[in-house]
Amino acid sequence: MTAADASTRIRERFGVEAVMADGVLSVVLPRERWQEFGRVAREELGCAYFNWLSAVDWKDQGLEVLCRVENLDARLVVMMRTRLVAGEARCPTLTHLWRGADWMERECYDMFGIVFEGHPDLRRILLSEGWEGHPLRKDYAVDTPFTPYR
Amino acid sequence: MTSSPVVWQAIEAFVVLNALLVLVAYVTLLERKFAARMQSRIGPYYVGRPHGWLQPIADALKLMLKEDVVPTASDRGVYNLAPIVFLVPCLLIFATIPFAPELGVADLNIGVLFFLAVSSLEIVGLFMGGWGSNNKYALLSAMRAVNQIISYGLPFIFVALVPVLLAGSLQMSAIVAAQQGLWFVAYPGLGQLAFVLFLVAALAAENRVPFDILEAESELVAGFRVEYSGMKFALIQLGEYAHMLGTSFLGALLFLGGWSGPWPAWFGPIAFLLKAVGIFLLVTWVRWSFVRIRVDQILAISWKLLLPASLVLLLATGFVVALRGAGGA
Amino acid sequence: MNTQTQVVELGYGGNERLMLNMGPQHPSSHGVFRMILTLAGETVVAVDAVIGYLHRCHEKLGETLTYAQYPSIASKTDYVAAMTAELAYVSAVERVGKIEVPKRAQYLRVIAAELQRIASHCLWLGTWCLDMGGAIGGGSTVFLYCMREREMILDRFEELTGARLLYGFHQVGGTRYDVPAGWDTKVRATVDFMEKRIDEYEAMLEGNAFFLVRTQGVGVISRELAQEVGVVGPLIRGSGVNYDVRRAEPYSSYRDFDFRVPVETAGDCYARYRVRMVEFRESIRIIRQALDGLPDGPISSRPGVKSVGQVRVPKGEGYARVEGPRGEVGCYLVSDGGPKPYRLKWRGASFTNLAVLPHIIPGHKVADVVAIMGSVDPVFGEVDR
Numbered sequence: 001m002t003a004a005d006a007s008t009r010i011r012e013r014f015g016v017e018a019v020m021a022d023g024v025l026s027v028v029l030p031r032e033r034w035q036e037f038g039r040v041a042r043e044e045l046g047c048a049y050f051n052w053l054s055a056v057d058w059k060d061q062g063l064e065v066l067c068r069v070e071n072l073d074a075r076l077v078v079m080m081r082t083r084l085v086a087g088e089a090r091c092p093t094l095t096h097l098w099r100g101a102d103w104m105e106r107e108c109y110d111m112f113g114i115v116f117e118g119h120p121d122l123r124r125i126l127l128s129e130g131w132e133g134h135p136l137r138k139d140y141a142v143d144t145p146f147t148p149y150r
Numbered sequence: 151m152t153s154s155p156v157v158w159q160a161i162e163a164f165v166v167l168n169a170l171l172v173l174v175a176y177v178t179l180l181e182r183k184f185a186a187r188m189q190s191r192i193g194p195y196y197v198g199r200p201h202g203w204l205q206p207i208a209d210a211l212k213l214m215l216k217e218d219v220v221p222t223a224s225d226r227g228v229y230n231l232a233p234i235v236f237l238v239p240c241l242l243i244f245a246t247i248p249f250a251p252e253l254g255v256a257d258l259n260i261g262v263l264f265f266l267a268v269s270s271l272e273i274v275g276l277f278m279g280g281w282g283s284n285n286k287y288a289l290l291s292a293m294r295a296v297n298q299i300i301s302y303g304l305p306f307i308f309v310a311l312v313p314v315l316l317a318g319s320l321q322m323s324a325i326v327a328a329q330q331g332l333w334f335v336a337y338p339g340l341g342q343l344a345f346v347l348f349l350v351a352a353l354a355a356e357n358r359v360p361f362d363i364l365e366a367e368s369e370l371v372a373g374f375r376v377e378y379s380g381m382k383f384a385l386i387q388l389g390e391y392a393h394m395l396g397t398s399f400l401g402a403l404l405f406l407g408g409w410s411g412p413w414p415a416w417f418g419p420i421a422f423l424l425k426a427v428g429i430f431l432l433v434t435w436v437r438w439s440f441v442r443i444r445v446d447q448i449l450a451i452s453w454k455l456l457l458p459a460s461l462v463l464l465l466a467t468g469f470v471v472a473l474r475g476a477g478g479a
Numbered sequence: 480m481n482t483q484t485q486v487v488e489l490g491y492g493g494n495e496r497l498m499l500n501m502g503p504q505h506p507s508s509h510g511v512f513r514m515i516l517t518l519a520g521e522t523v524v525a526v527d528a529v530i531g532y533l534h535r536c537h538e539k540l541g542e543t544l545t546y547a548q549y550p551s552i553a554s555k556t557d558y559v560a561a562m563t564a565e566l567a568y569v570s571a572v573e574r575v576g577k578i579e580v581p582k583r584a585q586y587l588r589v590i591a592a593e594l595q596r597i598a599s600h601c602l603w604l605g606t607w608c609l610d611m612g613g614a615i616g617g618g619s620t621v622f623l624y625c626m627r628e629r630e631m632i633l634d635r636f637e638e639l640t641g642a643r644l645l646y647g648f649h650q651v652g653g654t655r656y657d658v659p660a661g662w663d664t665k666v667r668a669t670v671d672f673m674e675k676r677i678d679e680y681e682a683m684l685e686g687n688a689f690f691l692v693r694t695q696g697v698g699v700i701s702r703e704l705a706q707e708v709g710v711v712g713p714l715i716r717g718s719g720v721n722y723d724v725r726r727a728e729p730y731s732s733y734r735d736f737d738f739r740v741p742v743e744t745a746g747d748c749y750a751r752y753r754v755r756m757v758e759f760r761e762s763i764r765i766i767r768q769a770l771d772g773l774p775d776g777p778i779s780s781r782p783g784v785k786s787v788g789q790v791r792v793p794k795g796e797g798y799a800r801v802e803g804p805r806g807e808v809g810c811y812l813v814s815d816g817g818p819k820p821y822r823l824k825w826r827g828a829s830f831t832n833l834a835v836l837p838h839i840i841p842g843h844k845v846a847d848v849v850a851i852m853g854s855v856d857p858v859f860g861e862v863d864r
Contacts, residue, residue, distance in 0.1 A: 100708035126531035441612035
């Protein structure tokens, strides 16, 4: 499975153009096809290796979820991206495909407040349970006061 | 020995007890220095220059002055009693050890039996400590302790019976007398095997690395004594080292001929002490060079290896004794 | 409202569960980590891992500091391997900004990173043995030996950068310091000495039956699990996956050096130990080659840092990764053309390595929990960031 094969297959299945840049195959997906693409990446492209999942806050253009998975044998790197509608931070989960998505999605929820639908155990992971707000959002000021833990 | 035997014995017991406490204190210093050499460190140095001679005293003083913290949720009575219940058997074992001919608190005719019986009583204090602390780590440790001491008590006793069989007596002085010619450790085949098994079983009975699962500070923090502080902690520590030293004396007596050897009689007690310290250092050496093994592996070693081996050894000794007749080597 | 009386059944059949809260203050928590273990007797049946005690929100911090300021803060993510943490950040900036790095600087980065790997593995070996052997036992002996050797490398770093733990050695476009006179001779002597010591560790541990029974077959990570969770470094190589960033995506002239990537298939604690022991030796080989071939020239393609807003990066994004002692350390950087990153994502090696724990610990004894934990070699500055 080379990158060229993969991008052809992605074009056929999803009708989106996969961009090859810096050795990474970037695929921009609609939110609805996130899980479907995950399954294809896992099963057909052989991306068994889950590298990381995170998000970027594009302010009024909504949040973007990024997920990097790899096929280590074929040296194929796929970056899945999806743009969430502004004000609606919900994204389907990938935990049923890669067990590693568990902590990564929890971290993403913690930092951006993105609710991963179908995640078995979506709690805050790095911050304490009673924390208010999601620090990596751009509207969260660095000097936001917080009540110290006692 | 003109005064009444009771008074004489009381004086003797007093002397032995205090000598023992000092010895225990300095044995800890010895261990620390020895371990420091092994680990390319210096060890205690500044308290009592140049080599930390006052460190044990300073430690004892410090522990006495520490605040005695009692957890509110603990079972007070059991918790407070445990260090004493733990310490008393550890000191009592010294009652039967003769340090030279006619020099000991009580040379019972069942000396070895008394030693083995009393030394395994420490488990009661140990379990009380683990239970009374009302701490999960302590409880787990107490559970492990019971497991371990029962498993290793048996091989320990069986191996200790090998010299008893060879000497044909349970009396400590008689066992030493039987080794006048040849120490039991030099007894071809049997002696060395029995000595090694004795050391292993002793390590386990003393809860030393690699068998220190009940203290296991990287898993159970400090095991059964995690909630103890100040003087109570000191008592437990004292008991542990006294037990270790007592076992070393027993080993020196059973296998290394006690005070007997090619030297004048006055050197006997000193030689005995040196032998015991030698065994102690051997145990320490093992302690500072092994990793700890897991509870199930410890039990497996005991039941699958040590116990059958010690039984076979005991049986073989029985044959030897039957062939050449009891008493003397 | 439920008014039914709850009936508590007392079972005496030995099926009770004990909840044991290990950490965050625990002798073997390697920092601040909390595991809520559910025990059946001595056997762990469930684990809930709680992290975040050391969280400083490095990613938000990265958005508020300029490209010139942040490298020295980056070293505080993985404080045990500060060199590679810095390198990950500056690599990301260089990738997004398309900044060239002179050859000499690349070699210096390799030397620093490999020395750091040795130092970090020394710390891992020591603390791992401490977990298994106890602070008053054989473990502390290995620990003190390892610390003694690590000290020598920290001395070399001190001569190079003036610091012993958090270096600030890298800057965007190269390195901040050149090697002092005579440094390479000292480094050579250090690695020669290290090589002998590694033989000693191996003799001490591998000839020890107790060490073997404690590590072999314990904490097995299968190949599939390793990939799914995304574990990296010695963990994934111990599970039979040949994945090393230095090979998969050579950075900083790693193509120039001849070295071996050790792979073990067993996936247990002992396999991870073997991988790291070989890595010690391979690092030494790389350092020797890099010292031999150290080219002349400038150490940075950019002038030294004079003002905080000096480095500017065009609009764009990129992910750069390096192979730290614990595995892939990566930085995903989004730039909006300003002096500060728009978004910085740290992909810490320890985070995913630790995420594998809840999958492998159940079924093991309490004593194995600390052995497995130690074999993962987590650094909580990197987990919590």
